[in-house]
Amino acid sequence: MIYQKVALIGLGLIASSIAWATKRGNLAGQVRGYDLSPEARETARAIGLCDVFDSAAEAAEGADLVILCVPVGAMETAIRAVAPGLKPGAVVSDVGSVKRAVIDAVTPHIPEGVQFIPAHPLAGTEHSGPAAGFAALFDNRWCLVVPSPDSDPQKVADLCAFWEGMGAHVDEMDADHHDLVLAVTSHTPHLIAYTMVGVADDLRRVTDSEVIKYSAAGFRDFTRIAASDPTMWRDVFLSNKDATLEILGRFTEELFALQRAIRTGDGDLLHDYFTRTRAIRRGIIDAGQDTSAPDFGRTPLARK
Ligand SMILES: NC(=O)c1ccc[n+]([C@@H]2O[C@H](COP(=O)([O-])OP(=O)(O)OC[C@H]3O[C@@H](n4cnc5c(N)ncnc54)[C@H](O)[C@@H]3O)[C@@H](O)[C@H]2O)c1
Ligand SMILES: O=C(O)C(=O)C[C@]1(C(=O)O)C=C[C@@H](O)C=C1
Incomplete structure (x- = not known):
């Protein structure tokens, strides 16, 4: 004790x-x-x-x-x-x-x-x-x-x-390092998930219920994250403003670069980029740091 x-x-x-x-x-x-x-x-x-x-x-x-x-x-x-x-x-x-x-x-x-x-x-x-x-x-x-x-x-x-x-x-x-690290690993990803689900919701008005009906696993993961508590996340963004805006700025720049590569047909840039990100994911798994097991005791039944 x-x-x-x-x-x-x-x-x-x-x-x-x-x-x-x-x-x-x-x-x-x-x-x-x-x-x-x-x-x-x-x-x-x-x-x-x-x-x-x-x-x-x-x-x-x-x-x-x-x-x-x-x-x-x-x-x-x-x-x-x-x-x-x-x-x-x-x-x-x-x-x-x-x-x-x-x-x-x-x-x-x-x-x-x-x-x-x-x-x-x-x-x-x-x-x-x-x-x-x-x-x-x-x-x-x-x-x-x-x-x-x-x-x-x-x-x-x-x-x-x-x-x-x-x-x-x-x-x-x-504390400051914590806030920057979490802006990268948790806060900005949540904002992106919230945004992506909002975009899909707007689109749904055009495509009726197809967005939800045919949603693939990646999008379902976004909807899980975007179902997180609104009060908690409002407070997170308002309290970690500087770090989140810094990371969001970098994210937007990268997004524009990828957007341009798609428009100009720059397949090499896209391929190199995706090769780099795949190596990062594999590095995490090789280091034994992946904690994204499907359930991980999340069900309330596992409470006691
Ligand atoms: N949910 C997550 O994934 C997660 C993970 C790690 C840390 N956190 C942090 O943990 C904290 C709690 O998050 P949670 O997910 O348990 O939220 P929650 O919404 O499940 O619970 C928060 C509770 O606090 C109560 N509350 C609000 N103001 C209060 C006050 N002045 N006095 C007493 N009770 C009050 C609410 O009524 C609510 O029941 C937050 O600061 C959040 O940032 C959340
Ligand atoms: O798994 C989830 O639902 C979470 O979002 C958990 C999560 C995260 O981003 O990893 C969310 C906020 C925290 O402060 C810590 C953990």
């Missing part, structure tokens, strides 16, 4: 997965939780997720670790609600998909004697809410921990051990 009491603020996909994974690994004596939505609290109680309280302050009372599991734009409200009652020596962490904006929003509200050690598990699905979580979500996935120079090494080690206990591999990263 790593912590006596762990409190989860926001009981959605990530928090509910943390609750199940914590129980599976016997990592805490008690898991406490609160969600702003009365329906989410009711569902969490009904499925026996954790001890659910009717205020954030009560949930965080006496907790050794408080994890903010709310959308990035709600992190400040969440820390304000728990800060006055935090136990001296407690650690506050989060799971937000963006790190710099969360650090800027949360740090000013951390009381004396409490440490804020941000984290981000690189695992998720397109589902949300307390019923969407399952214990295996973090198995063999990365969790990036973002300590500051002031972080107590023992508290960082405990938080890393907690994530490892939930099945994750842990790495430490600087």
Whole structure:
């Protein structure tokens, strides 16, 4: 057991997965939780997720670790609600998909004697809410921990051990580098998926239901990603503006180059480009880093 009491603020996909994974690994004596939505609290109680309280302050009372599991734009409200009652020596962490904006929003509200050690598990699905979580979500996935120079090494080690206990591999990263890397690997790809599904939806008006009826596997993958939570992703893009716009600018330039190659019939350019990208994918698989197994325990039935 790593912590006596762990409190989860926001009981959605990530928090509910943390609750199940914590129980599976016997990592805490008690898991406490609160969600702003009365329906989410009711569902969490009904499925026996954790001890659910009717205020954030009560949930965080006496907790050794408080994890903010709310959308990035709600992190400040969440820390304000728990800060006055935090136990001296407690650690506050989060799971937000963006790190710099969360650090800027949360740090000013951390009381004396409490440490804020941000984290981000690189695992998720397109589902949300307390019923969407399952214990295996973090198995063999990365969790990036973002300590500051002031972080107590023992508290960082405990938080890393907690994530490892939930099945994750842990790495430490600087907040700005995290935001740039995630803009490439997660944020911009989501925006492209949202856009592609929007384009198909516009086209559907022309081709009736053909776009959906004959959708191939690649497009179906886009629709899965584009079904992700609108609040979460609105907040991600507004909070990681600079890095996303930088990567989107580069993406647009490449897209124009490929568009031109198609128009001018430059088959060599297209072939060279696709050869390069195929080598990247094969390199990932050869390095044993491919985690895109078809199901990967995503089904809620695998919860316990
Ligand atoms: N979904 C993913 O794939 C994924 C992966 C890694 C990290 N994240 C990050 O994890 C966080 C949570 O994402 P999720 O997918 O679990 O979202 P979710 O929509 O499933 O759950 C978020 C919950 O927070 C609650 N909430 C909102 N404001 C609140 C407040 N002030 N106090 C208490 N509860 C509040 C909502 O009612 C909701 O139930 C986000 O910051 C997101 O960026 C998500
Ligand atoms: O698999 C998915 O559904 C996800 O989009 C998960 C995903 C990702 O982009 O990989 C989404 C957002 C996160 O912050 C971390 C993980």
